[in-house]
Amino acid sequence: MEQTSSDHATRKFNKWVNNPVLEDYALRYAPRSFRTFSQSSVANSALGGIAFLANFAIGASVTTAYGFSSAFWGILIAAAVIFLTGIPIAYYSAKYNVDMDLLTRGAGFGYLGSTLTSLVYATFTFIYFATEGSILAQAFEIYFHMPLAVGYLIGALVVIPLVTFGMTLLSRLQSWTQPLWIILMVAPLIGILTTHPESLAAWTHFGGDKTTGASFNPLYSGMAAGVVLSLISQIGEQVDYLRFMPNRSEKNRKSWLWVVILSGPGWVILGAFNMICGSLYASYIAPTVGLTNAVEPIQQFIHGFGTIIPNAFLALTIATLFVILSQLKIQVTNAYSGSLSWSNFFSRLFHFHPGRVAWLFLQVAIALTIMEVGMFNFLNTILGFYANVAVAWIAAIVSDLVINKRILKISPDYIEFKRGHLHNFNPVGFGSMIIASIVSIVAYFGLLGGTMQAFSPFVALILSFVLVPIIALATKGKYYIARENPMHPSGIELAATVQESLDHVHHHHLGTDDVATYTCSVCQYDYEKEDMTYCPFHGGMICSLCCSLEKNCHDMCKTDKVLADLGKQAH
Structure with missing residues (x-):
């Protein structure tokens, strides 16, 4: 049965994998020896990564498509779901110092079952990398008269050297840029509200391009919420930072929990605020630039800064600076998290790991490709479809963490992520996600009626959440642990x-x-x-x-x- 270690050649890793600053423990538990960051530093890095202007674009997009009232309530409903589902994920990831993939393995998916969710998460990161890259290229086009294709390329390549050094550099970048970003973010809102207070009334009566005008339509609100719910996977990017939290102790017990909540699911508070701002900006500039261009953040901020800066060129310059700053802050996170996800995916399927940095290039290449094909023009459709699978995944994890671990106690009370102790597939999470995804996608394409189509992500949410404890009880939890871990107290x-x-x-x-x-x-x-x-x-x-x-x-x-x-x- 046994073979001594001398019977096997010592494995040699390349210098990228051996360098913790470059590798950031992409496939591992984040050890205490590396977790030297303060709580405030981790929180600042996590919240700095949510500077994405896609929030403004999404808020504007659903408002121009469905009108103010439907979009507004859709945003708030989706934000509430994202916040509540993010709490247990952030808590367990910070407590056990594991990223989203390792957490998924131990929360009902099994060792190979979570390869599917690695793809789902990687898809999220490169969709939003491409979205943010498109926004940056739009700014380059207006300010530098640069062709969009060239802007896509520059915006993608400039991220690579910044992400290479992982958490160490990212924490500094977010810290240095945060104050300026906050000032530039709120300035246009203050300018519009003080110089054009009538814009609020115009916003609440804004009907977009739907015949129902500004009146509330539950189906449109459900569609708007579905687009916003595509952001539910953002908790994975927050967790990529939260895994570096210091250990919780009696001394830091309360502050630790507040940091985890505010910088984990708390991202959506600022995110929803930005979506609502994007909604307001779109209604404000639509009469001038048209509904299509009103969705572009660069147009929103050019006109927003124009309310407080008389010089048009200076307003354009500051708007462009803000877009560039925002995109650098979020693109490094999208690329970083994507590289982690690809590392996990390929290491399990092919037993091959050249280092996180190698997969960074793959992440950027995929995002650049979908930018070049013009995905920004189909933003609502892409995000609405993606939301069905993403919601099914997150709901399955949350159900396992909350119900199976805490209430039913079928799932182990800790996060086991190592291959040697997990079954390859656990039907509890993996099966629930597959079933919920299929049913919700069928609903999304209208095969279950108009109402189910509008609320298809909520079908995924409820079905996945309910199936997890049902399957766990049916299988008596026997697919969680394949072999007891002698290194764990249990x-x-x-x-x-x-x-x-x-x-x-x-x-x-x-x-x-x-x-x-x-x-x-x-x-x-x-x-x-x-x-x-x-x-x-x-x-x-x-x-x-x-x-x-x-x-x-x-x-x-x-x-x-x-x-x-x-x-x-x-x-």
Whole structure:
């Protein structure tokens, strides 16, 4: 059964993977030794990443399409759903210091089941990368008279060097730019409301291009909410920062929780505010620029700054500066989160990991391609369709975290993300998401009637949320854990072979505590216990990344014979 580590060649990683500043623990638990950022620094980085002008474009888009009243209530309803579903995700990710993919694995999807959600998340990041890139190119076109195709290329390439150095550089970038961005964001709103107070009345009576005018239409409101709900995956980008939160303690207990809530699901408070501002701006400038151009943030801010800056060229310059600043702040997050998602996806399917930076280039290339085909012109359609799958995914995770872990206690009370302890597929989350996605997409295309079509993302939300506990009860939770983790307190008593491999433990002084690390028998690097497990194939401790990349073990650690042998040694 066992083979010693000497029987296998030591795995060598390239210098990108070995550099934690570049890699940012893309496929791992974020260790305490790297989590040296303060709570305020993490919060600032997380909230700095929501400077995306797509919020203004989305608010304007649903308003010009469905009118003020339907759009306004659609935005608020969707924002409430996004906030509530984001709370448990942010909490568990910050508590266990794992990103969205690792959280999904341990919340009902299984090791390979979460590859599908990695694709869903990667799709979110490059759709919004392309959306923001299109907004930036529109500003370049107006200010520099630059062809859109060239603007797309420049906007995409400039992000790469900024994202290469991960959280270390991103936290500084967000901190430096945040004050200026806030000032420039609110200035146009103040200008419009003080110089043209009548714009508020015009806004509330704005009917867009629908025949119903400004009156409330529940179907249009549902459609507007569906577009906004595509942003539900944004919690994944917030989590990419929140996983670096310091450990929660008695001393920081309250502040820790507030930081997690405000910089996690709390992003949507500012996001909804920006959508409502975009709605107002669109109604204000539509008589001048037309409904199509009223959706473009650069047009909104040119006219907004024009209310307080008499010089037209200066107003254009400041508007362009604001767009460039906003896009840099959000594009680095879109590219960064996308690189994490692609890393997780390919490492599991192909046991191959050249480093997070390599997948950054793939992320930018995909986004650039869909920018060049003009996706901005079909924004509502693209986001409305995507929302069905994204909502089904998030609802499944939330249901598992809240109901199965806390109420029914069928799911383990911790987040297990390592391959050696998970079944490849868990029907609880994976099955619920698939069923809910299919039904809601069928509804989206109108095959279940007009009402169901308008509210298709809510079909996905309710169906996925309800199916998770039903499937968990039906399967008695047996697909959560394939093998107990001897490194976790709830695991089995340590077998003799496991205990022997733990004898070579290293203690590192970190703050007021000593942190124990264990040497991986494959790559020979030291990692904290949360990232380690026992591997019978290598006959020693193995880190989660080496476990993911192992091609030859064929999951032997989860076979009945190996489990029985380990159990005998334990007793």
